Amino acid sequence: MEKLQSAYLFPEISMREVQHIEKYPDAKLISLGIGDTTEPIPDIIASSMANYARSLSTAEGYSGYGAEQGNKALRKAIAETFYRDVRVKETEVFVSDGSQCDITRLQLLFGSNVSIAVQDPSFPAYVDSSVIIGQAGDFEDKTGMYGKIQYMKCLPKTNFFPDLATASRSDIIFFCSPNNPTGHAATRQQLEQLVKFAKENGSIIIFDSAYAAYISDDSPRSIFEIPGAREVAIEVSSFSKFAGFTGIRLGWTVVPEELSFSNGFPVINDFNRIVCTCFNGASNIAQAGGLACLSPEGFASVHSIIKCYKENAKILRDTFSSLGLKVYGGENAPYLWVHFPGSKSWDIFTEILEKTHIITVPGSGFGPEGEEFMRISAFGHKESIIEAARRLGNLYP
Amino acid sequence: MEKLQSAYLFPEISMREVQHIEKYPDAKLISLGIGDTTEPIPDIIASSMANYARSLSTAEGYSGYGAEQGNKALRKAIAETFYRDVRVKETEVFVSDGSQCDITRLQLLFGSNVSIAVQDPSFPAYVDSSVIIGQAGDFEDKTGMYGKIQYMKCLPKTNFFPDLATASRSDIIFFCSPNNPTGHAATRQQLEQLVKFAKENGSIIIFDSAYAAYISDDSPRSIFEIPGAREVAIEVSSFSKFAGFTGIRLGWTVVPEELSFSNGFPVINDFNRIVCTCFNGASNIAQAGGLACLSPEGFASVHSIIKCYKENAKILRDTFSSLGLKVYGGENAPYLWVHFPGSKSWDIFTEILEKTHIITVPGSGFGPEGEEFMRISAFGHKESIIEAARRLGNLYP
Numbered sequence: 001m002e003k004l005q006s007a008y009l010f011p012e013i014s015m016r017e018v019q020h021i022e023k024y025p026d027a028k029l030i031s032l033g034i035g036d037t038t039e040p041i042p043d044i045i046a047s048s049m050a051n052y053a054r055s056l057s058t059a060e061g062y063s064g065y066g067a068e069q070g071n072k073a074l075r076k077a078i079a080e081t082f083y084r085d086v087r088v089k090e091t092e093v094f095v096s097d098g099s100q101c102d103i104t105r106l107q108l109l110f111g112s113n114v115s116i117a118v119q120d121p122s123f124p125a126y127v128d129s130s131v132i133i134g135q136a137g138d139f140e141d142k143t144g145m146y147g148k149i150q151y152m153k154c155l156p157k158t159n160f161f162p163d164l165a166t167a168s169r170s171d172i173i174f175f176c177s178p179n180n181p182t183g184h185a186a187t188r189q190q191l192e193q194l195v196k197f198a199k200e201n202g203s204i205i206i207f208d209s210a211y212a213a214y215i216s217d218d219s220p221r222s223i224f225e226i227p228g229a230r231e232v233a234i235e236v237s238s239f240s241k242f243a244g245f246t247g248i249r250l251g252w253t254v255v256p257e258e259l260s261f262s263n264g265f266p267v268i269n270d271f272n273r274i275v276c277t278c279f280n281g282a283s284n285i286a287q288a289g290g291l292a293c294l295s296p297e298g299f300a301s302v303h304s305i306i307k308c309y310k311e312n313a314k315i316l317r318d319t320f321s322s323l324g325l326k327v328y329g330g331e332n333a334p335y336l337w338v339h340f341p342g343s344k345s346w347d348i349f350t351e352i353l354e355k356t357h358i359i360t361v362p363g364s365g366f367g368p369e370g371e372e373f374m375r376i377s378a379f380g381h382k383e384s385i386i387e388a389a390r391r392l393g394n395l396y397p
Numbered sequence: 398m399e400k401l402q403s404a405y406l407f408p409e410i411s412m413r414e415v416q417h418i419e420k421y422p423d424a425k426l427i428s429l430g431i432g433d434t435t436e437p438i439p440d441i442i443a444s445s446m447a448n449y450a451r452s453l454s455t456a457e458g459y460s461g462y463g464a465e466q467g468n469k470a471l472r473k474a475i476a477e478t479f480y481r482d483v484r485v486k487e488t489e490v491f492v493s494d495g496s497q498c499d500i501t502r503l504q505l506l507f508g509s510n511v512s513i514a515v516q517d518p519s520f521p522a523y524v525d526s527s528v529i530i531g532q533a534g535d536f537e538d539k540t541g542m543y544g545k546i547q548y549m550k551c552l553p554k555t556n557f558f559p560d561l562a563t564a565s566r567s568d569i570i571f572f573c574s575p576n577n578p579t580g581h582a583a584t585r586q587q588l589e590q591l592v593k594f595a596k597e598n599g600s601i602i603i604f605d606s607a608y609a610a611y612i613s614d615d616s617p618r619s620i621f622e623i624p625g626a627r628e629v630a631i632e633v634s635s636f637s638k639f640a641g642f643t644g645i646r647l648g649w650t651v652v653p654e655e656l657s658f659s660n661g662f663p664v665i666n667d668f669n670r671i672v673c674t675c676f677n678g679a680s681n682i683a684q685a686g687g688l689a690c691l692s693p694e695g696f697a698s699v700h701s702i703i704k705c706y707k708e709n710a711k712i713l714r715d716t717f718s719s720l721g722l723k724v725y726g727g728e729n730a731p732y733l734w735v736h737f738p739g740s741k742s743w744d745i746f747t748e749i750l751e752k753t754h755i756i757t758v759p760g761s762g763f764g765p766e767g768e769e770f771m772r773i774s775a776f777g778h779k780e781s782i783i784e785a786a787r788r789l790g791n792l793y794p
Contacts, residue, residue: 046454057443
């Protein structure tokens with residue numbers, strides 16, 4: 001625990017936000033920081049949860065402990081909605097209270113004696129949970145990296161994909177697509193290379209597809225679209241950004257039956273035991289909501305909200321581009337990744353906050369290669385985004 | 398992971414239940430097994446959750462990520478309801494999705510290099526999470542114990558309290574009161590001894606008070622009723638058995654500011670980082686329900702359900718006593734602990750199931766000292782309990 005460097009990124013940003021509000025109590029702060037959903041849940045989904053909750057006061061509607069792995073109907077609906085063409089079985093779907101929680105349970109599963117690789121930049125939960133479980137080794141101030149973690153550079157010049165020719169072997173590879181923070185959705189060819197690399201090295205990929213619903217082009221929405229992935233990959237995903245469930249808490253993890261440890265034991269059996277021992281299932285009300293999201297009407301309504309967030313991303317892309325900055329992401333993801341060449345990203349964070357009262361996320365919070373970049377979240381009410389774009393347009397008058 | 402012995406107790410029982418139903422498809426099975434709540438949630442609480450869920454479809458009512466530690470109002474209500482007289486601050490209360498999940502997060506906090514002690518018998522989650530985190534050492538078939546775990550015998554002859562005079566030092570002591578499975582609520586004097594022992598040895602007590610609401614006499618409902626406990630104890634608790642939230646998922650953990658590691662660092666800071674890194678907070682709908690439970694009307698209605706379960710316990714106590722068996726627990730807890738001298742508890746499980754179609758829990762599932770005992774759950778609809786009592790009354794015709 002002592003090895004964990006400074007605060008976790010987002011609590012640190014929250015602290016700076018509070019300080020800013022104290023300094024400028026009248027400023028109208030806009031957050032493009034923490035990627036938090038802002039639009040109300042579609043009525044059909046909220047009503048399903050409300051009806052479920054109300055029925056808990058009746059003898060017929062009440063239920064106690066559910067299956068730790070999730071309700072059968074929801075597991076089935078997830079398999080059929082997201083994995084219809086890639087033959088994921090409902091028994092391979094484990095419903096969770098969100099992907100961050102499942103990442104920790106996966107770390108528990110693999111334990112402290114495995115080597116891990118992460119994309120650089122990457123979502124901090126992979127590295128931080130790795131430090132907590134004891135895989136990471138010592139933090140090196142000079143490099144800003146932990147000694148035992150492999151940081152695979154994912155830079156614009158290589159289309160945000162690591163150079164696998166020079167990468168060394170790791171037991172576990174965390175890979176997020178569409179990526180948080182860069183907003184890049186890995187291409188089919190990139191994922192084919194990744195799966196091949198994992199297979200050759202006996203590695204397990206933990207594929208985070210929390211933003212898959214934001215993909216507009218033909219980038220794979222699941223690692224399981226890649227032949228051979230069932231032997232090398234676990235997929236972690238979530239209702240948070242898909243359906244605005246950030247506060248409701250619902251996600252899932254797919255562990256294919258074919259995936260095994262080097263001793264041949266199936267990973268799914270051990271993950272099942274972790275889930276049964278360390279978790280009691282997601283809230284039954286949240287699960288009722290998840291099921292409603294996957295009904296035809298619920299699914300359509302959720303996608304209309306995703307469309308709004310993607311329009312926001314377009315507005316913000318155009319704004320940063322108009323400043324002469326290079327902007328990545330935002331087309332298959334709710335995040336932009338904006339390059340400020342030669343600048344420290346915490347300095348840019350402060351400059352933007354002071355000049356425009358807008359919260360952003362410094363790229364360096366996602367790893368050493370995030371320096372010079374800012375992550376801009378496209379979550380927000382339309383009028384806030386338009387106002388943010390107006391203020392940002394005047395950033396360099 | 399390979400060291401985990403057989404399946405987790407409750408999934409094993411579920412499997413036997415399924416097999417029994419296949420064998421006797423027409424039998425009317427009654428479960429006094431898994432301690433699962435059966436009575437509907439009081440209307441005021443279900444309505445609060447329903448209203449909250451419905452409001453998520455409105456611009457005013459929607460909210461995304463909440464604080465990882467839980468909503469301020471709920472933390473405050475927990476501190477004021479359960480800890481008014483023992484000066485627990487709301488900032489020391491961490492809201493969770495249930496105590497089993499928090500036990501795992503506490504194991505993550507302490508890591509693999511600590512020694513642990515458990516009551517024998519005890520709720521299996523302590524030992525199993527310890528095995529998963531890597532503290533437990535090897536399982537010894539001969540003793541039925543893990544080599545590096547200290548099993549503190551809690552037997553009827555010592556009023557279910559360990560012999561601390563002969564106990565060796567452990568870094569962490571798991572202690573559950575009212576106890577699952579024995580149903581014994583530790584007396585004030587017992588807990589004073591425990592706190593003194595922890596203080597003398599530099600141990601941290603993880604006190605599980607999930608059944609505190611079932612206490613009828615003046616046994617302490619919280620470890621923090623004991624002077625000095627704030628320097629040596631963490632308390633884990635839950636809405637599951639208190640308010641029938643087994644499927645809704647809500648609990649809490651109290652980490653006092655005074656509690657520190659041997660290097661002097663406050664435990665609360667590190668637990669806060671675990672919570673922020675590995676957890677995204679309990680479902681906001683569940684938290685709305687929790688708050689309703691702690692309103693005067695909600696609190697009263699929840700207690701009227703607890704009263705029903707305790708009446709069930711009385712019926713079952715009388716039944717087993719009438720068979721000439723020695724029965725413990727059931728007065729301060731929803732569990733009875735019934736002694737079948739000279740018998741193997743899995744044999745008794747099978748005998749009761751075959752003769753009466755009633756599911757119970759073999760005491761040996763809770764540790765070596767649980768052999769010869771059965772845990773009987775008093776959760777159930779009144780008519781089922783009456784029918785179960787009728788069948789059990791004829792167990793030895």
